[in-house]
Amino acid sequence: MASIKIILWKHDQKKDGTFPLALRITQNRKTRYIFTGKYIFEKDWDAAASKVKKSYPNSTRLNNLLLTKLQEANRTLLDLETEDKGISSKQVKSEITSPLSNKSFNEIAQIYIQELEDNKKLTRLSSDRARVNHFIEFAGSDNINFREIDEAYLRRYMTFLRTKKKNGTRSIINALIVIRTIYNRAIKLGIIERKHYPFGADKIRIKFPETEKIGLSVDEMKALESLGGLTPQEEHARHVWLFSFLLAGMRVADVLLIRWSDIYDGRLHYRMNKNEKILSLKLPAKIYAILDAYRETQENADDFIFPEMRKANLKSPKDILAKTKTANKKFNKYLETIAQKAGITKKLTMHIARHTFGNISGDKIPIQTLQRLYRHSSITTTIQYQANFIHKDFDEALDSVTNF
Structure with missing residues (x-):
């Protein structure tokens, strides 16, 4: 024996x-x-x-x-x-010592990271790779096994992220989601039994905190549009921001890849970068003044409207992502000074263009139409997003009690 x-x-x-x-x-x-x-x-x-x-x-x-x-x-x-x-x-x-039962967390994590890279999900790759590295740093070893990752271990990791990495609640939740994703893969591969799963209602519960989405009001938009005395860099940042707003809060990654050839018959035809959906939007009247400001720099019909991507290696998703991040950071820097000059106290960034469209649209546009404008896959996402900006019912209910 x-x-x-x-x-x-x-x-x-x-x-x-x-x-x-x-x-x-x-x-x-x-x-x-x-x-x-x-x-x-x-x-x-x-x-x-x-x-x-x-x-x-x-x-x-x-x-x-x-x-x-x-x-x-x-x-x-x-x-x-x-x-x-x-x-x-x-x-x-x-x-x-079968190949599967002996796999560590880091080995499965690296397979996950490689899949993100192979599928060119580079934005997610950048953030999730950092989250995996933070977990390995906390473990003090790249050979930690899944049995060690229990509820108590994850709670200590959450404290590590909060105190050592200065992460907020949302960042900690995102870190836990990556660990949960990798743990679920290990279960499917037979590396660890589900009974050891450290997530769930009575264990580590992943719940997104409510976040407040604040967009500009109509009066603030008027102040932004009519503001004079801007530097060329600030003027450019305002143009890109307004272009995004006027097209239902188009993401900056899409704005920078719009070509002159995408505009014809008074419409913009483009493929969304995030989910590759094709969309056709009527050009609002206000957008033509923005386009006119860049016509002199146009070299051919296939040229980009805005200059940030003209020197990008379009065959390299990594270079496109890097130039997008650099441009977004630059725009946000100038938008901050624009807000100060316009007397806008709210935070002004490229992403706020999307929130501003949602705030001004309120309940004026049918939710199904908004879903298409926002390019959401699920109408539930649109309903949840737009709920941040619709306050009419609450306001009227409050007034009905307090105005006596």
Whole structure:
């Protein structure tokens, strides 16, 4: 009958003086070893009890991990012996160290990151790669396994993000979503059982905090449009912002890729960058003055209206993303000074153009039409978004009680 025991492997001392911990499998006087990836000093090992002494930092956690590995190995051994009494120590080791069961969080995370890159989801790639790196930094190792990622572990990670990384609530939620995504993949691959899942109503619950979306009012828009005394850079930033607003809050990534050839028959025809949806919009009367300001720089019909992408490597999604981020940062810098000159106290950024369209449209436009204008896949998303700007019913209800 085979036996499995945790031992300190003294034949491979590291430069720092520590030794690896291993599972020793013995069957028919033949022995094989499975290394746990954990190293400790000999003085911290209790050979008689086969466990880590209290002198080792986090000894309880490490002992629990070792006990878990030992129990899993013994369950595998019992299953094999039930099926075949003639198994060897080699077979036991092979079953315990199958390619899937031995995969770490970081290995599955890197597969996920690579898929984002392969699918050219570069904005998400940039943010999610940073979130994975933060988690590995917190773990202090790129070899953390999924069994270690329990509710208590994630709560400590949330504290780490809040105190060390100065993350807000929404950023912490986004970090947890990435971990949940990777954990779900591990479950599907059979690396970890669902019973260990650390997310759910009675565990780590992911719930987005409500965020206030504030757009400019009609009076503030008039002040912005009529403002004089702007520098050429500020004028350009205002033009791009107004172009976005006039086309239902078009995202800056789409605005910068609009070509003159996309405009014909009094309409703009373009493919949305985020989800590749095709949209045709009538050009509002006010937009022609913006277009006229850039006609002199037009070299051909296929040229971009705005100059930021004219030197971009259009075959490189990474270069397009980099130039978009640079341009957005530049616009926001000048929009801040524009707001000050116009006496607008609200934060003015490129994204606020979208909120401003939502605020001014209010309940004037049917929700189905707004869904198409916003390019939302689900009308539920449109309803939730527009709820930030429709206050009429609440205001009238409040007035009906207080105006006596």
